[in-house]
Amino acid sequence: MNFGGRIDVILNFQELATTSRTGRLSVWLICLAVVAALGMIRIVTQAQFAFASLMLLPILLGAWVSGRSAGWLLAAFASALWGYADYLTTNSAEVAFIPYFNAMVHLINYGIAVELARWVIVLLQRESSTARTDRLTG
Secondary structure (H helix, E strand, O other): OOOOOOOOOOOOHHHHHOOOHHHHHHHHHHHHHHHHHHHHHHHHOOOOOOOOOOOHHHHHHHHHHHOHHHHHHHHHHHHHHHHHHHHHHOOOHHHOOHHHHHHHHHHHHHHHHHHHHHHHHHHHHHHHHHOOOOOOOO
16 A cells, blocks of 8 residues: 555564564554553443453564563463452452463463464465575575
8 A cells, every 4th residue: 555655554473473573563652552542441341341362463463473471471461450350340359360370361361362363474484485485496
């Protein structure tokens, strides 16, 4: 796409995989802000809205662009917000472990998504490097 000049906004896999450190940090901060906004909506509405699947989008984007550890940080932050919202709405001492259990389950799910995203990147990089070489001629 061209917006009045020579600005191309089409990103392919190679560009996403080789973005600058500043670009990766800014994408991670945007993902963190989206996770925080979704978590705050859940807290403000007293855990009436469940954004578990929607929370996966910024976590996956952060893991894809910013790396594995950045994805895990987003996953931990999202799970902590989820557990905190559940904790605020739990009023019985008998079920006090449930918010922590729910947060741990969400951390496991988000962590699986982060690891799958990183494996896809590794496989795409391997395929990209081997697609340029011929088996017979090297």
